[in-house]
Amino acid sequence: MTAMRPGCVPQTVSRAARPAPAACPRFAAFVRLATLVAAGLPLGIFLVPATAKAMDAEVTNDETAQFYDLRSPTGTVLSRRRLTATLGVGAYNLLDAPEGNPKAADLSFRARVRYDADYGASGAETDPTMFASVVPGFQEQLVDLMYAYVEGRRLAGGWLGFKAGRQYVTDVLGWWGFDGAEASITTPYYLKAEVYGGLEERGGMPLGAPRFESDGIWRGNRSNFDPSLYTAFQAARAAPAYAVALESTGVTWIHGRLTYRRVDNTGSVNTSEFASGLYPANIETGTRVSSERIGYAMDASLASLGGAKAGIVYDLYRADITSIYGSLDAYLGRKVTVSADYDYYVPSFDGDSIWNFFAGEPTNDLGLRANVDVNDKLSIAGGGHVRIFSVQTEAFNPTGTQSQYLPSPLYSLNGAQFPTNGHPFDGGGDLRARWRTGETEMALRASGDFGEEGDRVGADINAEHVIETRYVVSGRTGLWQWTDKLQPDRDTTSFNYVLGLGYRFAQRSQAKVEWEHDINGLVGQRFRIMLNLQVAASK
Numbered sequence: 001m002t003a004m005r006p007g008c009v010p011q012t013v014s015r016a017a018r019p020a021p022a023a024c025p026r027f028a029a030f031v032r033l034a035t036l037v038a039a040g041l042p043l044g045i046f047l048v049p050a051t052a053k054a055m056d057a058e059v060t061n062d063e064t065a066q067f068y069d070l071r072s073p074t075g076t077v078l079s080r081r082r083l084t085a086t087l088g089v090g091a092y093n094l095l096d097a098p099e100g101n102p103k104a105a106d107l108s109f110r111a112r113v114r115y116d117a118d119y120g121a122s123g124a125e126t127d128p129t130m131f132a133s134v135v136p137g138f139q140e141q142l143v144d145l146m147y148a149y150v151e152g153r154r155l156a157g158g159w160l161g162f163k164a165g166r167q168y169v170t171d172v173l174g175w176w177g178f179d180g181a182e183a184s185i186t187t188p189y190y191l192k193a194e195v196y197g198g199l200e201e202r203g204g205m206p207l208g209a210p211r212f213e214s215d216g217i218w219r220g221n222r223s224n225f226d227p228s229l230y231t232a233f234q235a236a237r238a239a240p241a242y243a244v245a246l247e248s249t250g251v252t253w254i255h256g257r258l259t260y261r262r263v264d265n266t267g268s269v270n271t272s273e274f275a276s277g278l279y280p281a282n283i284e285t286g287t288r289v290s291s292e293r294i295g296y297a298m299d300a301s302l303a304s305l306g307g308a309k310a311g312i313v314y315d316l317y318r319a320d321i322t323s324i325y326g327s328l329d330a331y332l333g334r335k336v337t338v339s340a341d342y343d344y345y346v347p348s349f350d351g352d353s354i355w356n357f358f359a360g361e362p363t364n365d366l367g368l369r370a371n372v373d374v375n376d377k378l379s380i381a382g383g384g385h386v387r388i389f390s391v392q393t394e395a396f397n398p399t400g401t402q403s404q405y406l407p408s409p410l411y412s413l414n415g416a417q418f419p420t421n422g423h424p425f426d427g428g429g430d431l432r433a434r435w436r437t438g439e440t441e442m443a444l445r446a447s448g449d450f451g452e453e454g455d456r457v458g459a460d461i462n463a464e465h466v467i468e469t470r471y472v473v474s475g476r477t478g479l480w481q482w483t484d485k486l487q488p489d490r491d492t493t494s495f496n497y498v499l500g501l502g503y504r505f506a507q508r509s510q511a512k513v514e515w516e517h518d519i520n521g522l523v524g525q526r527f528r529i530m531l532n533l534q535v536a537a538s539k
Helices: 023-046
Strands: 056-071 077-092 106-118 143-155 160-171 174-186 191-200 218-220 233-235 240-248 254-265 288-302 306-315 320-332 336-345 363-373 378-389 425-437 440-450 454-467 471-484 492-506 509-520 524-538
Touching: 454 492, 471 509
Parallel strands: 218 233
Antiparallel strands: 056 077, 056 524, 077 106, 106 143, 143 160, 160 174, 174 191, 191 240, 240 254, 254 288, 288 306, 306 320, 320 336, 336 363, 363 378, 378 425, 425 440, 440 454, 454 471, 471 492, 492 509, 509 524
């Protein structure tokens, strides 16, 4: 049962005794802010000098509201009333380049901001004075600037390019976000050189989020916390970074990119994860390495034969290779593609993280897959995979001053610092099918994963139909079963279904509501309502 207050999200009656979140004032303030931004940014985009008459402008907005409860096997219930909103703007061809000239200089602007809040959370979860219930870092950054940058391309006769602002980089080193600038030189000799740097985007910093920073450190804003509490929750500090890259260009069938990137930590950090009354806390200060890696990736493709991709990453801080991957695609005719994949991965962490002193557990993934386009309406894909686990059997020396790390004399066997685990492996397979005709689309997914610790097997099917190009009707149902061989009492079967109804009022704009019902033997029944609004406008 829920009770509604005018203008507020639902509040669970049985939990009314908890501190009331300031949902209404915050939500009302956000609505007013979003309205002003949504109205003001497009207006600012269109109020450009008359010399940019050919400019293209675009505004996108995505709003999602979710209402559901989380129930643990022990009976704990968490109410969730989440609102996630993103607003994106783009302005292109700001230099009014001649139409149809792909070599002309170009200037553009792109930005996206996100608001993410949970109005179902208790106020005690965000109050740093309530030690027993506070969750450090929870909802401290309701608004984050995902990206906002100005980009110039093909300047100075096609030689120069630049980006300035908050931006993403995606290459063999993974996704990364920073505030700064990037400059590039593209030569007519099939080579492009880049240099970029600034401050790494981190949680706890203004309009920042931790999504792309290195793992292993719990960071945020500690300004309201007692210094003696939650010492593992570190204060966010500026993280200067710089990188260089060399990339092939001008050749369509093969591409390679070599990247080096370093990020530094600044300020002080408490490396004592747990408070001790016997020894003082270990505090590190000064500039030190957060991450330093170099990687190379290449891909090649021949339209009638197939394609290949490969990459390798060397972690200079760990002095170890942390990633190797490769894939081969063979085109057997126009409708059949057969592929093989290999991926080696070693977990790596921020230089300040205590996890650097534990043994790593690399994984080796092998996979075979195939895709068949039966006809214009039906496609079928499937494959099998194996994951091989191993334990690091050589000492990792992050400082260079100590020759060996011996966690226990009992583990010293034949010169190895850590015992072997015998390379256990998990395996499995999957099958997918998609059928599309006119305004109707259906998809089937089935998979199974099997290992020494447990198994998971199941399938789901979803369908969507558009009536008269406007009304969207959708549904999904699934049945999954899993076993936990370490905790047999957690074996269960789960069934769920989702029903959706929407209205498409433009090609890229629609409103939709979904009802979800999940049933399993561990937590009983769960319900969720999701409201989604997508709006896109361009000029």
